[in-house]
Amino acid sequence: MTGTNPTPALYPVPDAFASKARVGSRAAYDQLVAAAEADYAGYWAQHARELLAWNKPFTKTLDESQAPFFKWFEDGELNASYNCLDRHVEAGLGDKVAIIFESDDGIVSKVTYKELLSRVSRLANVLKAQGVKKGDRVVLYLPMSVDGVVAMQACARIGATHSVVFGGFSAQSLRDRIEDAGAVLVITADEQKRGGKNLPLKAIVDEAISLGGCDSVKQMLVVRRTGGSVPMVAGRDAWLDELTASASDVCAPEWVSAEHPLFLLYTSGSTGKPKGVQHSTGGYLVHATLTTQWTFDLRPDDVFWCTADIGWVTGHTYVAYGPLSCGGTQVVFEGVPTYPDSARFWRMIQAHKVSIFYTAPTAIRALIKAAESNAEVHPKQFDLSSLRLLGTVGEPINPAAWEWYHREIGAGKCPIVDTFWQTETGGHMITPLPGAHALTPGSCTLPFPGIDAAVVDETGKEVPWGQGGVLVVRKPWPSMIRTIWGDPERFKKSYYPADFGGKYYLAGDGAIRDAETGYFTITGRIDDVLNVSGHRMGTMEIESALVSHPLVAEAAVVGRPDDLTGEAICAFVVLKRPRPTGDEAKKLAAELRNHVGHEIGPIAKPKDIRFGDNLPKTRSGKIMRRLLRVIAKGDAVTQDTSTLENPAILDQLAQSN
Ligand code: WTA
DSSP: OOOOOOOOOOBOOOHHHHTTOSSOSHHHHHHHHHHHHHOHHHHHHHHHHHHSOOSBOOSOOEEOTTTTSOEESTTOEEOHHIIIIIHHIIIIITTSEEEEEEOTTOOEEEEEHHHHHHHHHHHHHHHHHTTOOTTOEEEEEOOSSHHHHHHHHHHHHHTOEEEEOOTTSOHHHHHHHHHHHTOSEEEEESEEEETTEEEESHHHHHHHHHTSOOTTOOEEEEEOSSOOOOOOOTTTEEEHHHHHHTSOSOOOOOOEETTSOOEEEEEOOSSSSOEEEEEOSHHHHHHHHHHHHHTSOOOTTOEEEEOOOTTSHHHIIIIIIHHHHTTOEEEEEOSOTTSSOTTHHHHHHHHHTOSEEEEOHHHHHHHHHHHHHOGGGSGGGSOOTTOOEEEEESSOOOHHHHHHIIIIITTTTSOEEEEBOOGGGOSOSBOOOTTTOOBOTTOOBSBOTTOOEEEEOTTSOBOOTTSOEEEEEOSOOTTSOOEETTOHHHHHHHHSOGGGTTTSEEEEEEEEEOTTTOOEEEEEESSSEEEETTEEEEHHHHHHHHHTSTTEEEEEEEEEEETTTEEEEEEEEEESSSOOOHHHHHHHHHHHHHHHHHHTOGGGOOSEEEEOSSOOBBTTOOBOHHHHHHHHHTOOOOSOOTTBSOTTHHHHHHHOO
């Protein structure tokens, strides 16, 4: 938890930046906030009209009649792919580079807007020929690639709803998502290349389908990435390049209602089952476009690089949609920051003259560590002078990492936008606008104009600045989650719970505003969701994976602070046999770790596994996670344990790592 800090150093906006910025002063920001307050619907309607091309203009901005199922611009019609591609080609930007792609093994290719439109149209025609219709769900299980962006855009073009599953998720996780979405088609690749290794993709989709429950899937299209041999099922599987080669590169966009679901993206919640977050087309694209313009101050000559994978929301909004909707040039990178060495990012910034760089604090922390131990991968070896703006996302950034990023990567002259948002919010919620806000390391500063974020107590009442509370958003906004796919009740319960009067969107994070500046600092999740390396993981999901192992009787998972990954996963496990010790405990821990990797994916593997005869429980049988968190951290338990059924277990667990 972050207590009240003495007001930390403020970094003023550099004049050189402010003078050219789209929102170039605090006064300009305040004016935008005031405009949104004075006429909320009018403010958003104006941006929606100005930023996007509508085939049919909307007449009504916000429909609150079925709150909290809000609708934006509903009678308007548009197409996301038209907005990201055709309109730029029509405006004469066809030869502008849309994507600079660099593969894991360092091969660079450039794709212009004209070429991207042609590739998207071909694939869209292939999807149509395969029988995919407007509203059908298509699952994408792909490497970070131009093909991935093309596949998302092709779905959008024909009104199919894509659901991208991160290529690191296991067959079981993929199966669950395919089944829940009821996907009719899966697009995958033979393999993916990451960090110099070829990793299977198609084989995992095959395994997922063999697990059952995926009868909705009729076809599988396979991108040829590595040329690795994969078995093809006759009548179901086809090589994507063979089909697109003979497809027409003209495909009229399918005009859809602004409320038409553009995509589902599964994310972790407090209960075991991942939730399919459903996003709209119009409202989503408005905010994706506006935040790309204002938060990143994107201009026509910028080279923008967001390092997120398309498997996460950041890769949706700030790779697949935002930069393209703005007609920008962006880098898409297949690999990892540590291959072939930990200077990969810096070398790529230099090579592609990246001007705006957006990454996760975890990556920064890992690269700081690498640079400190090996001068050859230190950023000072590289010419990073093309940079003018930096950003972070996904987890809190510790002030020391912020200062390093600012000094070593940004040469002390690039503002850093610490952007707070979520899969559910579709785009930035609380973030500096780089020409408007002086910065405090570790604070995401102030709400994006038009976002009514507040810190409240349990009754929904705003707390004074300087006092911690729960982060809520008081008004609906265009890019908000529309529902949880197939589970509207869960949507209501998770985000508009009755205890806050059912009126405010509950983000699931705690926050505190600085007593003087009013700047927000996010203090972390208030539910059973962990944030490991900027990836959201539900503790219950990991517990279910552990107890699905035949030897495990019971498991409790908590997070503990970690210098590198932000939080680390710590599991307390009770076996169906006596508690193992020594080498046996080590062996079993390794086995369980792999088991979780197999059930969910490598990102969910617990860092620590401790075995106990039992878990600390109240007399009514409730596991005391609060105490487990203290033990996981290595602290002494000072809390009252008199309500525990079995207090002696605490000592055993504290010693058993
Ligand atoms: C956390 C990622 C602090 C937060 C875009 C949120 C952050 C969760 C920040 C959403 C930030 C995201 N500072 N914490 N700048 N950005 N978070 O859905 O806990 O993968 O609720 O979306 O990440 O994670 P998600």
